[in-house]
Amino acid sequence: MCKQIIQWIVAIAVSILILNCIVSFYALSPGFLHRGGGATRGVWMPESFIVKGDEGRSISRVDSNGYVNEEDELTESGYVLFMGNSQSNGIQVDANKRYISLLNYKFQEASADKRVYAYNISADGSDFCDLVSGFTAATQEFPNSRAVVLQIGSMDWSLDKLQNCTEQRLFTEEQTGTYMAAHLSAGQKMRHMIKVGLPFPIYLKEVKMKEVKLEFSNAFWHSEVKETLGEESFSDAERGVYEQTLKAVCSFLRQNYDGQLVVLELPSISLKGGGVNWRTAMA
Secondary structure, three states: OOHHHHHHHHHHHHHHHHHHHHHHEEEEOEEEEEEEOOOOEEEOOOOOOEOOOOOOOOOEEOOOOOOOOOOOOOOOOOEEEEEEOOOHHHHOOOOOHHHHHHHOOOOOOOHOOOOOOEEEEOOOOOHHHHHHOOOOHHHOOOOOOEEEEEEEOOOOEEEEHHHHOOOOOOOOHHHHHHHHHHHHOOHHHHHHHHHHHHHHHOOOOHHHHHHHHHHHHHHOOOHHHHHOOOOHOOOOOHHHHHHHHHHHHHHHHHHOOEEEEEEEEEOOOOEEEEEEEEOOOOO
């Protein structure tokens, strides 16, 4: 009986090992370092890789600063700083087909003597207000940019969030990916090792969360609620306050940065019964 139990334990251990080896080629995420300040609310573990195979097939490099970039050598000046969301990170797309990578290829062709480089510091799930909140910290961490591109997915922001986004997260050296990775506690190091060494349970958790989100998105009342949100839900007075607040936020950005500012909207695209439907919120 004892021998049989040992055989079961060995079989289970070998099965888990095989599953983790398989999943590591399909879905592998390094540790994420949360922080209270900085351009984003966290960075990936520096000098690591992200493997994704569920929506597309890609292997993404995380640079020494904790951001998704194929390289992290910044010139003294001339680089363009990209702040955005998962569309800019593009971890579900081949590295050489992401729009920032394609832009870098164009920069290389156009600037043989003095290279211009697009550097990505995007964080998944960020909206315009999140980007504005981290704007000062971004320009402090990367002070020599010639331009900043704020990439957004939509313009659906609450008035409260828009009014508060000029309250800035500040940047210190202790909030760099390099510093945080070098000063992890023993418990944090252990969690990182488990996450990288045992990707299978992490992947199961992510799949479960996606199933919950999918079920929620198909709830009978969800589409009705979405239809009530939009321009028609603002009164004239509320619209005036919103527009003035947005102008104040844009003025704040302009006053705190001398380089060129660009807002790039990549609107969400959804599949409807009659085909593809998309909404462009910014002309």
